[in-house]
Amino acid sequence: MKSILITGCSSGYGLATARHFVAHGWRVVATMRSPKPDLFPASPNLQLLPLDVTDANSIHAAFDAAGELDVVVNNAGIGVVGAFEAMPAATVDEVFNTNTFGTMAVCQAAIPRLRARGAGVLVNVTSSVTLARMPLAAVYSASKAAVDAFTASLAFELEPFGIRAKLVLPGYGPTTAFAANGGERMQGLVPPAYAAFAEKVFAQFANVSVTTRETDVAEAVWRAVHDTTGQLRFPAGADAVALAQGR
Numbered sequence: 001m002k003s004i005l006i007t008g009c010s011s012g013y014g015l016a017t018a019r020h021f022v023a024h025g026w027r028v029v030a031t032m033r034s035p036k037p038d039l040f041p042a043s044p045n046l047q048l049l050p051l052d053v054t055d056a057n058s059i060h061a062a063f064d065a066a067g068e069l070d071v072v073v074n075n076a077g078i079g080v081v082g083a084f085e086a087m088p089a090a091t092v093d094e095v096f097n098t099n100t101f102g103t104m105a106v107c108q109a110a111i112p113r114l115r116a117r118g119a120g121v122l123v124n125v126t127s128s129v130t131l132a133r134m135p136l137a138a139v140y141s142a143s144k145a146a147v148d149a150f151t152a153s154l155a156f157e158l159e160p161f162g163i164r165a166k167l168v169l170p171g172y173g174p175t176t177a178f179a180a181n182g183g184e185r186m187q188g189l190v191p192p193a194y195a196a197f198a199e200k201v202f203a204q205f206a207n208v209s210v211t212t213r214e215t216d217v218a219e220a221v222w223r224a225v226h227d228t229t230g231q232l233r234f235p236a237g238a239d240a241v242a243l244a245q246g247r
Helices: 012-023 056-066 089-117 138-161 178-182 192-206 214-226 238-245
Strands: 003-006 027-032 046-050 071-074 120-125 163-170 233-236
Touching: 003 012, 003 056, 012 027, 012 214, 027 056, 046 056, 056 089, 071 089, 089 120, 089 138, 089 163, 120 138, 120 214, 138 163, 163 214, 163 238, 214 233, 233 238
Parallel strands: 003 027, 003 071, 027 046, 071 120, 120 163, 163 233
Antiparallel strands: none
């Protein structure tokens, strides 16, 4: 039975991806900072573990408990929207520590285990903000763009060991907890000078007709895991696909 560890499974894309792989007969190690068993139907193929991607001890403890793995998916992430001028340095650190350095830390823990087996897949979930400019998202975009470049380079150095590195790029997912989870973090990040501009941006997002569903991301991760063509980037969601095709 194939096995997969996924970070950030408490909601949204991670939760949908974990459910998708369980439904397809995989052994799934679903991780989150505080495990919530009620999120999943009971299954002998499901293991819930605590994992905080900003804590090295937590990462290594989770990998030790997970056992042998075929795939590791870095999905955990946080969002922030606001004018960069108003962004506290602590918020920038928080976003990069989770989205960028957390992803790198999980990869660094996973690689020796996969290399020893001579096979495996690393999937890093980024965002369609790496495909097109998004206003009021400079810090978030930078944190995801760094993972994009990191993964592209990593794919080359891991190829000789039979390890494939992939990127999944979700589009705009209004049904996820992105806004709710970042609400406190985003307080006060639209100063009066930016109010009119921000109002237009938020109005546009409120009226988009093409978006990304959680299941779109789960299916894109599935495709990335099984791809053997050398494709690096897998846009997820109709809006992300359109952006990718337009580049």
